[in-house]
Amino acid sequence: MKEIILSTATGVAVGLIFAILKLPVPAPQTMPGVMGIVGIFIGYMLAIRFGWGS
Structure with a gap:
């Protein structure tokens, strides 16, 4: 949560x-x-989740 607040x-x-x-x-x-x-972010997260990415 801290990262979200700081980035915002x-x-x-x-x-x-x-x-x-x-x-x-x-x-x-x-x-x-x-x-x-x-x-793009959702696609990246899906690839990581299903083991298609690094």
Whole structure:
């Protein structure tokens, strides 16, 4: 749980910095892009779970 809180806080801090510096966000701007990243993570976890990955 600690990792989730720290990574969320880091993401918020980076987002604030990018906004203050008026830089484009280095993340997908749409829900399909976000879901693509979630899908990659789920696929990776499935491969590990079923012994197909390292």
